[in-house]
Amino acid sequence: MNQSKVCVMLSTYNGAKYIEEQLESLLAQRHVEMDIYIRDDGSSDETVQKVRKYAKSFSDQIKIYLFEGENLGVIGSFFELMRLTQLKYDFYAFCDQDDVWKSDKLSRAVEQLQSRPSKIPLMYCSSTQMVDQELNPLNMWPQLPPKPLSMCNALVENCCVGCTMVLNSVTFEHLRMNLPSDHKSIIMHDWWIYLVVASFGEVIFDKEPMILYRQHQGNVLGGSNDKLFTKWKNRWNRFMNGKNHFILSKQASAFFEIYKDQLSTQQQEDIQHFLYQRDRSLHNRISYALNMPFYRQASLDNLVLKLIYVMKKV
Missing domain, CATH: 3.90.550.10 (Spore Coat Polysaccharide Biosynthesis Protein SpsA; Chain A)
Structure with missing residues (x-):
């Protein structure tokens, strides 16, 4: 064989x-x-x-x-x-x-x-x-x-x-x-x-x-062995420093631009709503964040996703 x-x-x-x-x-x-x-x-x-x-x-x-x-x-x-x-x-x-x-x-x-x-x-x-x-x-x-x-x-x-x-x-x-x-x-x-x-x-x-x-100091990227508190402290500091602002919507826009004609109608609508609702009123953003089809695996990560969406930092 x-x-x-x-x-x-x-x-x-x-x-x-x-x-x-x-x-x-x-x-x-x-x-x-x-x-x-x-x-x-x-x-x-x-x-x-x-x-x-x-x-x-x-x-x-x-x-x-x-x-x-x-x-x-x-x-x-x-x-x-x-x-x-x-x-x-x-x-x-x-x-x-x-x-x-x-x-x-x-x-x-x-x-x-x-x-x-x-x-x-x-x-x-x-x-x-x-x-x-x-x-x-x-x-x-x-x-x-x-x-x-x-x-x-x-x-x-x-x-x-x-x-x-x-x-x-x-x-x-x-x-x-x-x-x-x-x-x-x-x-x-x-x-x-x-x-x-x-x-x-x-x-x-x-x-x-x-x-x-x-895992070592020379790692360009990689998984973290930090304890939960340290991981979240570092994540919060990066967020407050603006390093993670808008990265999700930028990548989503690039993905949609390349693949929009190959996506299903439902996929197109889901991505378009994700990008459109972030620029609407606070009430609209809260409503969308609570009901969006997009999710992260861990409950706490999912909560953070909804929070940064409401804050218009997604």
Whole structure:
């Protein structure tokens, strides 16, 4: 039986400290045929040299395509990587530079994706085992979402960690044809992908953590191991400083602009109402916030969503 062909897309930036561990875990993947596409986002350390060394040393085992580019930031780099990737694979996976994958991460994702209809957009994602710099376990994050992974969730919350995502070819080609040209309205590449798949296909969430998700001061992004009070204090401070103002409506507008002709009538109306009601009177905003179809997974997060909507900061 032929093994599935999987493309792993890895964006690097000054990741020399941990890149070898990640590459080792990719080389250890079982029961799949894999190529690795790496785009370096303007590193100034030895990341590129280490990648080249691996590409040469393991050329008989795996094919590594390396692209060096200017610094675009994490969103721009991953979108550019998607443009550079060839359309010849069965599945496409995203990868960060400083994690460690379990050896059956890809085969488990492929198995679950193959159990669903192949002609619709599908995405697999999983929980992660968060670890410290020495790979000592911390906690598991995120937990299995209790509510449906639908457009009404994805428009206002991201439940899927990018480095756990594996897409079928239908999803990848659909995304690649419709990549946003302006990244300023995009909150994060994985959130955008979750929104697209939740709107047009199906998201498979695996509660079994399939990667060791390293937490350290150099993390560009990632899950938080903070205690609840600290997490909410930091979130509130970011909100008061204006860092999170309007990010949901900006991304929703960008999504609607690209996909409006492909959305169902109900989806179009839901997004239009979300964007329209925020500029109406306080009474209208309160009424809409209390009854909106959009939701976050946790009750407290859902309450905050309604609050920032009423405050016109969504």
